[in-house]
Amino acid sequence: MNMKSRTLQEIKQKIASGEATVLTAEEVSDLVRNGEEPEFEEVDVVTTGTCGIMSGTAAIFHIKVGEPGSFKKANRILLNGVPGFPGPCPNEWLGSVDLIVYGTSHSIYHDDYGGGFLFQDIIKGNEVEVEVESISGDKLKTTVTMDDMGTAQMIGTRLAFKNYTAFVNPSLESVTSIFNAVNMEGPFKGLSFSGCGELNPLQNDPHMRIIKGGAKVLLSGSEGMVLGQGTRSSDEKPNLMISADMHQMDPLYVGGFKTAAGPEVFNSVAAAIPILNEDILKDTFITNKDIKLPVADIRGRHQVLGFTDYASVWENITERPVYYPEGCQNCELCLVRERCPTGAYKGNLNEEICFGCGMCDYSCPHGAFQMKRGKIKFSVDDRLVEVPMVCRQSDIIRARKLAEDLKKRVTDGSFDLGEC
Ligand code: SF4
Numbered sequence: 001m002n003m004k005s006r007t008l009q010e011i012k013q014k015i016a017s018g019e020a021t022v023l024t025a026e027e028v029s030d031l032v033r034n035g036e037e038p039e040f041e042e043v044d045v046v047t048t049g050t051c052g053i054m055s056g057t058a059a060i061f062h063i064k065v066g067e068p069g070s071f072k073k074a075n076r077i078l079l080n081g082v083p084g085f086p087g088p089c090p091n092e093w094l095g096s097v098d099l100i101v102y103g104t105s106h107s108i109y110h111d112d113y114g115g116g117f118l119f120q121d122i123i124k125g126n127e128v129e130v131e132v133e134s135i136s137g138d139k140l141k142t143t144v145t146m147d148d149m150g151t152a153q154m155i156g157t158r159l160a161f162k163n164y165t166a167f168v169n170p171s172l173e174s175v176t177s178i179f180n181a182v183n184m185e186g187p188f189k190g191l192s193f194s195g196c197g198e199l200n201p202l203q204n205d206p207h208m209r210i211i212k213g214g215a216k217v218l219l220s221g222s223e224g225m226v227l228g229q230g231t232r233s234s235d236e237k238p239n240l241m242i243s244a245d246m247h248q249m250d251p252l253y254v255g256g257f258k259t260a261a262g263p264e265v266f267n268s269v270a271a272a273i274p275i276l277n278e279d280i281l282k283d284t285f286i287t288n289k290d291i292k293l294p295v296a297d298i299r300g301r302h303q304v305l306g307f308t309d310y311a312s313v314w315e316n317i318t319e320r321p322v323y324y325p326e327g328c329q330n331c332e333l334c335l336v337r338e339r340c341p342t343g344a345y346k347g348n349l350n351e352e353i354c355f356g357c358g359m360c361d362y363s364c365p366h367g368a369f370q371m372k373r374g375k376i377k378f379s380v381d382d383r384l385v386e387v388p389m390v391c392r393q394s395d396i397i398r399a400r401k402l403a404e405d406l407k408k409r410v411t412d413g414s415f416d417l418g419e420c
């Protein structure tokens with residue numbers, strides 16, 4: 001029997017006439033879980049999304065720091081204390097600096113501040129302190145906001161991996177890494193993981209038929225483009241290189257995330273999959289329980305100890321903590337305040353900033369936070385181990401919200417599907 005298919009133009013016409021059916025990947029997975037797999041005629045576009053720590057995030061800025069002729073070339077530059085790399089263009093005598101800042105760079109002044117927090121501040125429109133040292137030792141200081149920057153372009157060298165690895169520490173010695181907000185205690189005292197399972201863009205397009213170089217996507221809410229496959233991309237673990245203008249980004253979707261090894265950066269990607277044929281539709285039928293999540297030794301990251309799946313980490317849990325102020329004992333040292341990776345708790349819980357990582361519930365000794373984080377079971381050398389979840393490094397709520405935002409934009413025609 002011939003496979004049913006349609007052209008992208010036909011889908012665009014249906015969108016223009018208000019007849020297209022656009023579903024999020026989660027809505028498709030819910031139908032599949034209920035035994036109601038949608039037919040080809042019932043879906044035109046599926047939107048996907050993911051949000052999590054994405055260490056490959058960097059930004060390119062052009063910043064005016066002085067009058068033309070005031071210095072020859074920048075040798076060193078700091079934005080809110082976060083070092084950038086001046087160049088590649090030297091901008092000789094122009095009084096301005098082109099630079100690249102890594103989302104993973106750390107402030108030289110504040111241990112808890114880094115590139116991810118800086119990007120969020122810039123997108124919020126906050127003033128940023130700029131310090132420049134020229135090659136002849138001149139020092140210049142100024143403040144800028146994003147409105148002053150002709151260029152504020154984000155580039156992700158490897159974002160939105162199709163699949164990730166969870167980590168545990170099987171040893172007695174605690175391990176410091178970016179894969180947990182606190183030192184990972186062992187043996188098997190806690191687990192951390194990334195990835196949004198059935199919502200992840202490349203889980204829904206595993207052969208990269210649609211989400212590939214040239215595809216339009218949302219990067220932290222801004223329309224961007226896939227430049228190609230990212231670094232370390234492979235058939236088994238593909239990921240994407242993406243770029244978008246930061247001026248249109250939403251600070252909800254990108255920011256800093258403190259880890260035991262210093263501040264990191266989280267970012268969000270959403271992609272639309274036009275359902276051009278039945279095979280493309282079938283690829284979106286994936287559900288969390290179908291997606292394997294290897295559990296590896298955090299020391300070295302490559303020794304896989306066992307397997308779980310995304311249903312174990314994202315189902316039968318709560319996605320956000322509940323804070324009970326009456327249970328707070330006003331401890332001299334509040335471990336929640338100290339550890340909350342996004343700064344969502346500073347005596348009050350800021351739900352907008354909260355990432356749902358679980359560190360508050362894990363850390364508060366008096367139970368002022370309640371959250372169902374879940375326990376993950378897997379076999380190691382034929383022995384069943386059960387490990388509590390201590391740190392989620394992806395946020396399913398932001399991922400879902402971005403996929404829903406993209407669904408809305410596709411449906412109302414404000415996001416053009418581009419060319420496949
Ligand atoms: S650790 Fe818990 S009880 Fe103590 S101050 Fe922080 S939130 Fe309150």
Ligand code: SF4
Pocket residue numbers: 320321339340341342343344345349353354355356357358359360361
């Ligand atoms: S879950 Fe708790 S620790 Fe994590 S971001 Fe939210 S308030 Fe902070």
